Every structure is written in structure tokens, then in C-alpha cells.
Amino acid sequence: SSSSSSSSSLPSPSLMTPNEIEEFILSSTAQQPLLDLLSDSAEKCRNHAIKIFMAAARVIRDPGNSLLPKLLPIFVKRAGSHVVEEPSEEIRLMIVQLVNQLISLDDHRVCGPGETTDHHCSTHPFPSTLRLDAFVPQLVSLICRSLDDPYHEIKKAACQTVIFLSRSIQNGALASAAPPSAAVTTTASPSVISKSPFIVMTSPSSAAPYGERLFNSLQANFAHQHYRVRVSVVEALHALITSSNSILSAVQMESLVIPKLKPLATDPSQVVRDSLFTSVANWLVKVYDPNGNDLKERLEGLDSSGSSDTSVGNNNNNNN
Numbered sequence: 001s002s003s004s005s006s007s008s009s010l011p012s013p014s015l016m017t018p019n020e021i022e023e024f025i026l027s028s029t030a031q032q033p034l035l036d037l038l039s040d041s042a043e044k045c046r047n048h049a050i051k052i053f054m055a056a057a058r059v060i061r062d063p064g065n066s067l068l069p070k071l072l073p074i075f076v077k078r079a080g081s082h083v084v085e086e087p088s089e090e091i092r093l094m095i096v097q098l099v100n101q102l103i104s105l106d107d108h109r110v111c112g113p114g115e116t117t118d119h120h121c122s123t124h125p126f127p128s129t130l131r132l133d134a135f136v137p138q139l140v141s142l143i144c145r146s147l148d149d150p151y152h153e154i155k156k157a158a159c160q161t162v163i164f165l166s167r168s169i170q171n172g173a174l175a176s177a178a179p180p181s182a183a184v185t186t187t188a189s190p191s192v193i194s195k196s197p198f199i200v201m202t203s204p205s206s207a208a209p210y211g212e213r214l215f216n217s218l219q220a221n222f223a224h225q226h227y228r229v230r231v232s233v234v235e236a237l238h239a240l241i242t243s244s245n246s247i248l249s250a251v252q253m254e255s256l257v258i259p260k261l262k263p264l265a266t267d268p269s270q271v272v273r274d275s276l277f278t279s280v281a282n283w284l285v286k287v288y289d290p291n292g293n294d295l296k297e298r299l300e301g302l303d304s305s306g307s308s309d310t311s312v313g314n315n316n317n318n319n320n
Contacts, residue, residue, distance in 0.1 A: 022060035025052070031070070038074050043088050050094045057101050064102045064130035075099060076138045079145040089151045096146050096157040099139070103132065103164045132168050139165060140210040147217040152226045159232035162214060166239035166247060169207060211247040212256060214240060219260055227269040234264060234272065238279040242286055250295060258298045265302055 024030050037049035053071065057063040075095045078086040086092050132139070139161065146158035218240075221233045240247045241257070248257060264276045284299050 018059045018061070021056060022066075025056040025060060026066055035070055035074060038071075039078070043091070046086075046088070046091055047094075050091060050098060054094065054098050054101065057098065062130075068099075068102045068130070068135060071102070072099065072135055072138050072142070076142050076145075079142050081141075081145075084145075084149075089154070092146070092149060093151065093154050093157060096142070096154055096161060099142065100157065100160050100164055103130065103139075103161070103168065132165070136165075136207050136210065140207075140213060144213060144217040147221060152224070152229050155221060155224070155229050156232045159218075159229075159236035162218070162236035163239040165207065166236075166243040169243040169247065207247045208249070211240065211249065211252055215248060215252070215256060222260070222263045227267075227272055230264070230267060230269065230272045231275050234275040234279060238282070241279075241283060253295055254298065258295070258302060261302055 025034075034049050034052060037045045040046050040049070053067065057067060060066060075098075078084075078095060079092070080086075084092070086095070143158050143161050143165075146154050146161070149155060149158070215237070218233050218237055221229055224230055224233070237257075241253065261276065264272060267273050267276070280299050280302060284296055
């Protein structure tokens, strides 16, 4: 067929420079067909399409701004509002992983897949500013649907999305003090991967209205059978609370969060309990209520009730 003929004439990605890969994946002739394949009836086509986007996100400059606006609406639709449209667990997991890749604050490589040579690596820095404000409603929708997913690995990946969203608020507070042009950049030698931290920003007002919804989705997993899921939930909750402008307000902490933490404080897994009490100790230092509500006493009471509970054993079960 003509499509197979044209695809066979394309150079191998391993032989392409980052600029060539970027030009290809962002071209209208390649990108729209790939986007369409994400909703294809054949699972193999959907699988290949999302893997291509995941590979591209590792090598192109500014993948968040380039890909997130096109991909996120499709991913939210595949997650479904009531019924999941994507039947493959593997693809649902890759969807969340790719979103995490696009909004992560981690350093981003400008190299060909698995390469660190002159031919495959770009040596120029690429500071980027990804504003998440416009994407918060869709991100929250995807997070909540993923936290409700029966596959435990998807739940853990969604907890990471919560953490990245929370970090974006922290980073937004830092970035507001200096223009994007002041971002720290590095210029690597040809034999070294060039790196530059992303600046991912969102204003507290854009995420705060979703604090209760995010907490409720996390709280639904407090008793999940896999202790690693419960640990991931605690870590995500910690990120929500300790972001520089907390997505959860002090009032929500008082009335919504603290009263529902007891199952975690008495969790059968010591790993979960340790994770919670480490977080609580951090909240005691960092959480401040400008309205004067005494959160410290409530948090200290929670810490004491859990640490003195001798009825709870050290069962760390072997669930993943």
C-alpha cells in the first residue's frame, strides 16, 4: 500500500537527529494520523501510536507545549467519564505515564534514543515554560479516573501525576520571581547530554477548586489491598498539602483530611504508617492556618494515636 511504502522510506529514528525527529513528529502529515491512531479500533495500532509519542517526548524540545494540548483531550476521552473507552490496561497505564512525562519537572534530554554522541545530541539549551492552568480541569479528570482504575499500577502512576501537579504550583511561585529568560540553563559538551530544567507553572487559584475532588479520589484508596498503592497515596496527599500554595486549604485539612486519616494511622503495614507519620511530622512544621485554626493539635493527636497503637503489627504484606 502507499502508506506502507511511505513508512518504509522514512529513516530509522536511531539514525535521525533530535531536530529531524522533532520536525517529523510535529509535522501535520505525521502528527494527525498518529493522533487518530490513539482512538483506532485495533489495540496494536493504539499501542504503537502512544509508544511513538512516548519516544518522541524523550527527544524533542519542549514536549509539554508541543504535545500536551493535542494529546490530553484524547486521553481524557479514552479514560471516559462513566465508562472507560480504552479497554487495554497497558495502554491506560502508558497514557498516564506519558502525561507524567510531559508535565514532569525532571531534566529533559535532547538526545537520540540511547545515544550520547555528537550526531545524536543537541548541544544547545532549551529552557521551556509550560503553563498548566488551562489543563488543570482535564488533568484532574484524568487523575481521578485513573485513581479509580482497577489496575494498581495505574493508580500508582496517577499518584505521580498528583505529585507533578503539586510541584508545578511550587515551581510557579519560584518562576514568578524571575522571567523565563532567567531560567538556569546548561550547555553540555558534545559527548554529554544537554539538560535544562523545565519551568512548569500553574497558579494556586486554578488548582485549589479541585482539592476536595483529588482528596476524595485518593481517600478511596486508603484501604487498597496493595500496600505500595497506599504508600503512593500518602505521598500524593503529602504533595497536595505541602505545595507552596496548598491545593488543600486549612479548612479542608481540619474538616476533610485529618478526620479521615485514621485508617492510614492504623494501617497493618508499617511502611504505610511510617510514610504517613513522616508526612505528619512535616505538616506540623509547614502547615500554617492564617485563620487561627489549631491544626497542630489535631495533627499531633493523630501522630500520637498511631505511634502508640500496639495492636498494629509490622505486617508489610507482599502485595505490590
